[in-house]
Structures are given as structure tokens and as C-alpha cells.
Amino acid sequence: MACDVGRDSHCRHLLQGVEPASAGVVSACWKGAGFQRQVEAIREQDGWDALLSTMTHLQGVQVVARVMSELPGALRGSIFRHLIELLSPSSCCPDMVPMVFLIEMLECTDLEEELWSVMKLFHSCLQSQSRAMQQLVLRGILQLSKRQDTAETVISFLTWIVEQDLQDTDSNICATVLLILGNLLQFLEGKELSFFSLELMDKLPALFNDESSTVRQLSIHLCLPLLPLGSGAHGLCCCLGCGGISAVWQASWKALLGAAQFLRWRRLEHPVQTAQLWQISECTLSRRRKNAAQDYLGQSLLYLQSPQEPLWQEAIRFIGEPPD
DSSP: OOHHHHHHHHHHHGGGOOOOOGHHHHHHHHHHTTHHHHHHHHTTTTHHHHSTTTTTHHHHHHHHHHHHHTTHHHHHHHHHHHHHHHHSSOOSSSHHHHHHHHHHHHHTSSSSTTTOOOHEEEEHHHHOOOHHHHHHHHHHHHHHHHOOTTTTTGGGGGHHHHTTTTGGSSSHHHHHHHHHHHHGGGGGGGHHHHHHHHHHHGGGGTTTOEEEEHHHHHHHHHHHGGGGTTTTTHHHHHHHOOOOSHHHHHHHHHHHHHHHHHHHOOHHHHHHTTTTTTHHHHHHHHHHHOOOOOOOOHHHHHHHHHHHHHHHHHHHHOOOOOOO
């Protein structure tokens, strides 16, 4: 026990000294504290070299944190609690390094006692103006949303998430948010589920044409199970187009077919199942021909600027090729 206490004390102090200029000193101190195996594991993953450069410093911190995640449970828990202390508002410790440590150690930590402290910390850090800090916190929330013992508690972040303008958000952050939503919505029911579904059905179609294929695919996949709960299925039928990238294409067809089936739109369901693009266009126009043509024309003009050839070809066919 005395040995573990001594090792814990060394870890607590050395966490605050992982700086580019001190990586060699930290390595030597860890060896002296009995962490020879961990020091070698970090070296094998080029962690110490990464720590020496300001450009790769945080990558080195991630390597160190992953290795420390394999320490015995009691020692790992003590380090985790110390990280929460370092990140408290009253601490003068720089935020990024301990947050990287905490996120990397989150997956393998028993959070029965620390969960509410982590939740409070994440709520506070989401207000940061730093995109890097927000991305780190969202990575942590994503990990918690995957765990059976913490997912329902993380639902408290949904209000913050749906208030974000995802269309103007960094693609990496947007993709992480969409993954979190996919994990958490399954825990909602009743009025709460209907409320968030309506909110998301207003936001998700704007992401179908995002420059990131990952965001496009995730937004389309997320939209499909919301159709019976929200509104806008007619609009969804007209927003979905051929993505030109296999995963996005498949997600688009799946969502379009789901919308047609939900609406019991048999005339649309068949051309979707057989991938008859022109008949899909005719079908969507005929359903609301009197008042929809102008709306659909405006939507189609956006596809003329697409770098994906299948999209602008179908847009030209839909609008009508100009005479020679």
C-alpha cells in the first residue's frame, strides 16, 4: 500500500510537468518512481518524441494518457480525481493537457463516484470559446453516450446540442454531435422525444449537402428514424439526392425510401426501390405541382454548383436543358 501511495504522489506531480522541454526529465522521474514498463510503452509509441515538439505535444499527451489508463484501478482512479481537480475553475493549471488526459482515461474509469463532477466540468467547458476544447469535451460526451451506465445521464447535454447552428460548425464537431444524438435519442420517449425530433427535423436537411461526406451520411442516417415523430417528410423526399459517394448514396436511398413508406406514397416507393431518378423527380412534382415548382426550382439551382457530376446532371434534367 505504501508503494502505491508513493507512486500516486509521483503521478500527481508529474501530470503537471508534461511540457515539451521537460519530457526527458519526466521520463527519468517516472522510471525512478517504478514506472519502467510504462516509460518503455510510451517510447514504443513515439510518445516521448511527440512531447518534445509544440506541434505534436498534445498527441504525445494522448499516448501518455492511454498508457496510464492501463495502471491498476485504484491508482488510475486517484489520477482521474486529480485531473478533475486540475480542471476545476479555481485551478491555475492550463486546460488542454489535463483535459486530454481525462478524455483518454474516461473510457476505462469507473465513474460511479465521479460522474456528476465530470458532468459539471463538461457543462462548464462547453461554454469555452476554444473550438479545440469544445471538440475534446464532445469526444468525452460521445464516450459517455456509448456506455450503458452513463448514457441516460448525458441526456442533459441535448438542450445545448440542439441549440447549436450545426450548419456553421466545424465538420469534426458536427460529426461528433450527430454521433452523440444517434446514441442518446434512443433513450428518449413521449413528449421529450417528439420535442427534440421536431427541433432536429428543422436542422438536419441543411446538412445533407455539407462539404463533409461524413456529416452528410450521419445526418441522413439520423433523419430516418425521426420521420414518424417529427414533420417535414415531404421536404425530405425532395432534399435527398444522389451523393456520388457510396456511403452517402446508400444512406440517401435508405432515408428516401423510409420517407416514402412513412407517407404511404406508393407511386414514389417503386422508383426509389429501382433507382429511377427521373421518375422520382416527376413523382415529387406531381404531388404538389401547383405550388411546389418554384420551391423545387430553387433547390435544384444549388445542385448545379455541385462538384459531383451525377448531382448536377440530374439538376439539369429536372430544370430542363436550355435550347441550343
